[in-house]
Amino acid sequence: MGSPRSSDTGWRDVARDPWAAVLAEAESLRTRAVLSLSIPPIPVPFEEPDETLGDLAFACFVYAKRMQQAPDVIASRLAPLIPRGKFIASATATGGYVNLRVDPAALASETLGALRTAGEAYGAGEPGKERVLLEHTSVNPTGPIHVGRARNPVIGDSLARILRKAGFPLTTEYLVNDVGRQMVLLYWGVTHLKPSDVAPPQSAKEDHALLPYYVKANELAENDPNVNQEVEALIRAFEGGDADLTKAISSVSRQILSGILQTLDRIGVAFDRFFWESDLILQGKIGPVIERLKALPVVQQEDGAYYIDMAPFGVKGRETKWFLTKRDGTSLYPTRDIAYHIDKFTRCDLAITVLGENHRLEYEQLCTALKLLGERLAEAVFYSYVVLPEGKMQTRRGRIVAMDDLIEEAVARAQEEVRKRRPELPESQMREIAEAVGIAALRYNIVRVQAEKKITFRWEEALNFEGNSAPFLQYAHARTRGILGKGGPFEPGDPALLTHPEEARLMKLLARFPHVIGKAAESRRPHEVATFAYDVAAQFNLFYRDCPVLTADPPLRAARLGLVDGTRIVLQGALDCLGLPAPHEM
RNA sequence: GGACCCGUGGCCUAGUCUGGAUAAGGCACCGGCUUUCUAAGCCGAGGAUCGGGGGUUCGAAUCCCUCCGGGUCCGCCA
Numbered sequence: 001m002g003s004p005r006s007s008d009t010g011w012r013d014v015a016r017d018p019w020a021a022v023l024a025e026a027e028s029l030r031t032r033a034v035l036s037l038s039i040p041p042i043p044v045p046f047e048e049p050d051e052t053l054g055d056l057a058f059a060c061f062v063y064a065k066r067m068q069q070a071p072d073v074i075a076s077r078l079a080p081l082i083p084r085g086k087f088i089a090s091a092t093a094t095g096g097y098v099n100l101r102v103d104p105a106a107l108a109s110e111t112l113g114a115l116r117t118a119g120e121a122y123g124a125g126e127p128g129k130e131r132v133l134l135e136h137t138s139v140n141p142t143g144p145i146h147v148g149r150a151r152n153p154v155i156g157d158s159l160a161r162i163l164r165k166a167g168f169p170l171t172t173e174y175l176v177n178d179v180g181r182q183m184v185l186l187y188w189g190v191t192h193l194k195p196s197d198v199a200p201p202q203s204a205k206e207d208h209a210l211l212p213y214y215v216k217a218n219e220l221a222e223n224d225p226n227v228n229q230e231v232e233a234l235i236r237a238f239e240g241g242d243a244d245l246t247k248a249i250s251s252v253s254r255q256i257l258s259g260i261l262q263t264l265d266r267i268g269v270a271f272d273r274f275f276w277e278s279d280l281i282l283q284g285k286i287g288p289v290i291e292r293l294k295a296l297p298v299v300q301q302e303d304g305a306y307y308i309d310m311a312p313f314g315v316k317g318r319e320t321k322w323f324l325t326k327r328d329g330t331s332l333y334p335t336r337d338i339a340y341h342i343d344k345f346t347r348c349d350l351a352i353t354v355l356g357e358n359h360r361l362e363y364e365q366l367c368t369a370l371k372l373l374g375e376r377l378a379e380a381v382f383y384s385y386v387v388l389p390e391g392k393m394q395t396r397r398g399r400i401v402a403m404d405d406l407i408e409e410a411v412a413r414a415q416e417e418v419r420k421r422r423p424e425l426p427e428s429q430m431r432e433i434a435e436a437v438g439i440a441a442l443r444y445n446i447v448r449v450q451a452e453k454k455i456t457f458r459w460e461e462a463l464n465f466e467g468n469s470a471p472f473l474q475y476a477h478a479r480t481r482g483i484l485g486k487g488g489p490f491e492p493g494d495p496a497l498l499t500h501p502e503e504a505r506l507m508k509l510l511a512r513f514p515h516v517i518g519k520a521a522e523s524r525r526p527h528e529v530a531t532f533a534y535d536v537a538a539q540f541n542l543f544y545r546d547c548p549v550l551t552a553d554p555p556l557r558a559a560r561l562g563l564v565d566g567t568r569i570v571l572q573g574a575l576d577c578l579g580l581p582a583p584h585e586m
Numbered sequence: 587g588g589a590c591c592c593g594u595g596g597c598c599u600a601g602u603c604u605g606g607a608u609a610a611g612g613c614a615c616c617g618g619c620u621u622u623c624u625a626a627g628c629c630g631a632g633g634a635u636c637g638g639g640g641g642u643u644c645g646a647a648u649c650c651c652u653c654c655g656g657g658u659c660c661g662c663c664a
Contacts, residue, residue, distance in 0.1 A: 045604060059606050061644060071644080095607065096644090140664075180664050277664095305662045316588050317660035326662045333664045360590060361659050384591070384657075392657095421626070437626085449599065452591060454657065461598070461613080468599075468612040471626050483623050523603075531600060534611080541627060550623050564623090586626075 016118055017518070018110045018511035022087045026056050026100055029088055033081035039063050039074075054092070054099030055508070061096060071096030104504040108495035108563075111511040115566045116492065122566075123513040123573045125167035125521070132168045133348035134160050137264065137271075138175040141256040142186050143211035145263055146400035147457050148393035149356075151383045154446040154579070156354040157269040158526035159381065161577045166521030171272045171348065175340065178253035178278045179246070180333070184234050186210070186256075187249045189217030192230075205404065207259025210252070239330050243282060250278045263403050267439050268579040280339055286331045289339040293324050296372050303327050313368045315361070322365050334362070338369050341378055351378045352524065356385055357452070381524050383451035389458065401457060410438035413463045414471075418586070436581035437471050444470035447578050448530035468534055470580050476537035476544075477575065480568035481584040483549050484561065493559030502543040503563060509536050510563075513570045517577065526578065533574035540567050 023046060031041045042062050049057040060078060064071035075093035082091035082098070087110070089103035115122050136156020139149050160172050177183070189198075190213045198212035220227040238245050257274075264270070280286060290306075293299055299306055304327045311320040324335045331339075344351045355363060363380050370377055385392060393400040415434035422430065445462050449455055465471040498507060512532070520528040549560040575582045 045606095047606075049607070053607080057607085059645090061606075065644075097607065177664065182664070303662080307662085310660095314589090315660080318587070319660055321662095323662050328662085330662095332662065336664090357591060357658055359659090362664095364590090382591080387657090417626070421624085453599085454592070456598090458598090464613070465626055466613085467626095469626080472612095475624080475626050479624065479627085486623060527600085531611095534600095538611085544623075545628055548623065585624075 016114050016122075016124075017514040018107065018114050019515040021110060022056070022102060022107065022511070025085045025087050029082050029085055030058065030078075030098075033078050034063065036081055037067075037074075037077060039067055042066065049097070049099055051505075053094060053097075055102040056088075056100040057097050059097050064096070102508075104499065104507065105496040107511055108498050108504075108507045111507055112492070112495050112562050112566060114514075115510070115562075115569055120569060120573070122569050123517045124165050125514070125518055128167045128169065130168060130349045131347075132163055132170045132350045132352060133173055133344055134163065134170060134352045134354070135173045135175055135344075136160070136354035137269070138177065139260065140177045140182060141207075141253040141260060142182055142214050143256065144205070144207040145260050145403045146393050147403060147406055148386050148400065150386055150403055150406075150442075151446050151451070151455070152354050152356065153264050153267070153269045154443050155381065155383055155451055155526055158443075158447050158529070158578050159352075159354065159524060161579060162517060162521050162526055162529060165517050165573070165577055168521070172270075173344075174271045174274050176253060176257060176274055176276045178250045178276055179238070179281065179336075181231075181235060182214075183249050183253055184238055185217045185221060185231060186214045187252050188221075188227075188231050188234060189213030190252055193217070202402070203404070205259045205262065207256045207263070208402075208404070209259075210256050239328070241281070246278050246282060250276060263407070266407060267403075267443060268581070275340065275343075277336060277340070280336055280343070281331070285339050285343060286335060289342060290325060290329075290331065290335055292373055293335065293338070293369070298372060299324070304329065308365075308369065308372075310365060310368065313364075315364060315368075324369075334365065334369070337362075337366055338373070341366065341370060342373075342375055344378070345376050351376075352381060353378055354381045354383065357382050358385075379524075381451060384454035386446070386455045386457050389456055406442060406462065407439065409459070410442050410463055411435055412438070414438035414441070414465070417465055422586070433583050433586045436583045437465065437474060437586060440470035440474060440575075440580040441465060443579055444473070444530065447526050448534075450525070450527050471586070473533050473537045473571065473575060473580065474582060474586060476540045477568065477571040477582045478584060478586045479544060480540070480564050480571065483564050484568060485584075487550055487557075487561050487564075490558050490561040493555060493557070493562050495559060495562070497556050497559040498563060500543075500547050502539070502546045503560075506536075506539045506543045506563060506567065509539055510566050510570050513573065520577075529574055529577050533571065533578065536567065536570055536574065540571070543567075 026046060034041050044058045044062055046056050046058055048055065060071045060074040064074045067074060072093065072095055075096050075098050079091040079093040079098050082088065084090065087102050087106050088100050090101045092099050118124065134156065137153040139145055139152070160170060163170050190210060193213050193216055198216040201209045201212050221231050238249065294306055298308055300309060305323055306325045307321045307323040309320055310322050322334065323332055325332060341351065360382060367377050388401070411434050414437040415430065418430045418433050442462060446455065498504065516528060516532045520526060547560060549557060549564055552560055572582050
């Protein structure tokens with residue numbers, strides 16, 4: 001939609017954004033027409049009407065009201081005043097709306113030109129200056145990552161890719177929570193229990209191998225007072241700043257983390273850097289923050305423990321005291337989080353964190369504290385957890401679907417499909433395609449849904465390879481590759497030859513890609529790219545049905561090859577933004 | 587008790603921020619399409635009081651209020 005805002009975001013280069021160019025022209029032609037009727041240029045968003053009516057439209061009700069005339073009268077007076085432009089071919093009035101028709105040849109020429117200039121970079125925004133630090137995933141290293149947590153890396157990584165494409169200099173970061181009671185428990189388990197004491201691990205992968213020790217340690221600490229005492233003693237030593245112990249505990253978490261990272265790597269998620277919470281403590285970065293907090297007038301004390309009463313800041317509930325330190329003066333997580341963010345702000349201009357919905361209050365509290373300290377604020381993207389049909393997943397209960405299992409299942413299912421459909425392919429290539437398809441199916445299934453909606457995990461949905469699914473997108477892309485491969489090298493054709501309705505529809509979508517990337521980045525909503533990618537793939541399939549490429553007359557053939565290549569670039573670009581591999585054939 | 591998030595055909599989702607012209611897809615079900623660039627595709631059929639009610643507006647899935655249902659959170663844990 002062509003709200004005035006889109007033309008205000010100056011970082012986007014209009015020359016490389018065909019749809020923005022169309023909107024800008026429509027806006028300027030309309031403004032002139034409106035002014036010439038002595039109507040104030042009230043901004044009315046452009047919308048996309050049913051295609052039988054036009055390509056762009058705006059309602060005249062607001063103008064009508066202002067001028068005290070009937071909307072269809074205003075529309076009929078306005079339409080003839082909108083002259084033909086570079087893109088806008090005609091304007092007609094229908095029932096209070098002015099419908100604009102975009103000249104398909106002009107749009108095609110603009111879009112294919114932009115595609116030719118930018119190549120694979122088509123869709124990218126102007127390189128920006130604002131350094132973004134995107135923290136995501138940051139799951140506690142106590143065991144393998146499960147499907148309940150899967151949205152964080154998938155949303156985070158997709159958002160990272162989209163922000164990069166949009167032009168932001170971006171760093172991704174994983175906060176490794178290697179301090180606290182749970183880590184001490186895990187450490188106690190691996191140092192005090194023998195393999196025969198714990199349940200057999202599901203696999204030798206480090207995160208799976210160590211999980212049973214964590215589970216058993218939890219169980220013992222709950223039921224065996226002696227164990228609990230030992231653990232408490234360890235926690236005290238740890239809290240007392242025992243550097244050797246802190247490092248020892250951290251090294252256990254590093255082992256589990258390496259298993260988690262292997263899993264994430266397999267689904268295409270990697271990080272630029274890691275931040276160990278223990279470093280914050282060992283480097284003495286907590287103390288100064290505590291001192292700054294204590295100096296705040298709003299900070300109060302109870303038995304030596306410091307807290308902020310959040311009630312005046314809009315937080316309500318049973319308990320509004322937000323504790324920053326313990327009675328003994330040692331830090332609590334909120335303090336460490338504040339210290340972490342202050343550290344982050346020295347390394348970026350904008351800090352974004354992908355967080356589960358259960359962290360919403362904590363985020364509000366963090367922002368309140370940062371505001372009180374005169375620091376910048378962090379931005380957050382929240383998502384709801386993936387739940388099983390029978391309820392939420394819990395690591396401690398073992399009621400989880402491990403990501404590793406889901407990946408194996410997805411790839412195995414994909415392998416079956418490939419074998420069925422492409423029995424002639426060599427085994428190694430079948431495996432490659434199966435990996436690409438299976439993993440893409442998982443990621444797409446998560447990223448296509450708005451983050452704040454909860455997802456109920458169902459195998460049949462997660463492993464769906466038809467309809468609105470990753471393989472649908474990948475298949476369309478593979479089709480473009482197939483045609484281009486057989487078509488061979490081609491000279492740029494005449495865009496004006498692309499007059500078929502399916503060609504025009506496809507071209508309009510390709511023209512919008514840069515705009516879509518910009519919007520998705522700005523709104524931090526990766527699913528918008530998923531929706532768009534589906535639209536492109538579906539439209540390409542219609543073009544594929546109706547417009548033979550290779551057998552067309554040479555001039556038309558060349559023009560169509562250009563369109564197919566453009567589709568290839570856009571689909572590949574969109575898939576890349578979603579972290580979905582794009583195999584050349586499948 | 588309070589705050590926040592979600593509620594769209596049997597199931598899943600887009601559209602909600604930025605209100606507009608008959609609410610758009612997918613899955614499932616039923617019926618079709620392959621001597622033509624990969625049928626993981628395409629076409630057709632049925633299927634929706636956009637959770638209920640009120641309000642604002644020329645116009646509400648979209649904004650406001652309220653109720654209902656589901657979820658999350660309100661630790662000197664992290």
